[in-house]
Amino acid sequence: MTTLALRPYRPHDAGSTAGVYQAAIRVTAAQHYDHDQVQAWAGTEIDLARWNHNRSAAWTVVAEQDGIIVGFADLTADGELDMLFVHPQAGGRGVARQLVAAILAEARRREFRSITTHASRAARPALERLGFVVDAENLENTVHAVAVPNFDMHIDL
Numbered sequence: 519m520t521t522l523a524l525r526p527y528r529p530h531d532a533g534s535t536a537g538v539y540q541a542a543i544r545v546t547a548a549q550h551y552d553h554d555q556v557q558a559w560a561g562t563e564i565d566l567a568r569w570n571h572n573r574s575a576a577w578t579v580v581a582e583q584d585g586i587i588v589g590f591a592d593l594t595a596d597g598e599l600d601m602l603f604v605h606p607q608a609g610g611r612g613v614a615r616q617l618v619a620a621i622l623a624e625a626r627r628r629e630f631r632s633i634t635t636h637a638s639r640a641a642r643p644a645l646e647r648l649g650f651v652v653d654a655e656n657l658e659n660t661v662h663a664v665a666v667p668n669f670d671m672h673i674d675l
């Protein structure tokens with residue numbers, strides 16, 4: 519029996535979290551987007567210095583199982599859940615539920631009244647289950663000039 523542990527992101531987590539990000543897009547999100555969309559979104563080689571800068575700029579939390587990072591999420595200074603990614607091999611076991619609970623707790627601590635997110639087609643059902651509601655579909659959302667439609671969602675706290 520293994521337990522999931524949540525802890526704050528640290529700079530040496532850059533490679534692991536980038537790996538979870540790319541696997542989640544290439545395997546899980548790929549069920550909802552075509553090849554070009556997945557390639558544009560997942561990227562090829564991630565610049566880890568820049569990645570670390572962005573993860574460190576937000577309040578980022580990682581989920582570890584047996585010392586291995588299986589997911590991460592973040593909360594930006596303006597109240598956006600910007601990143602929510604769970605490794606496909608750890609999917610469907612409540613990792614996102616715990617990550618989102620941590621994000622909501624931090625948002626309440628900061629006295630935010632709501633959180634917004636731009637949810638992929640892959641994340642929308644899980645986020646709805648966790649209490650977010652859809653405000654609009656973004657058919658024009660682009661990543662590196664490729665259309666990758668997603669949904670504006672929010673949750674009131």
Ligand SMILES: CC(C)(COP(=O)(O)OP(=O)(O)OC[C@H]1O[C@@H](n2cnc3c(N)ncnc32)[C@H](O)[C@@H]1OP(=O)(O)O)[C@@H](O)C(=O)NCCC(=O)NCCS
Pocket residue numbers: 542543546547601602603604605608609610611612613614615616636637638639640641642643644645647648
């Ligand atoms: C979306 C994602 C983060 C969900 O992670 P996960 O750990 O598998 O999700 P959980 O197991 O914690 O599920 C959370 C809740 O949503 C429900 N849920 C998850 N996927 C669902 C689906 N497709 N349909 C309906 N409910 C779903 C779960 O049953 C669970 O509810 P419960 O605890 O009441 O049973 C993960 O699939 C992922 O990384 N996807 C690809 C990347 C992506 O699109 N990220 C978002 C970027 S905007």
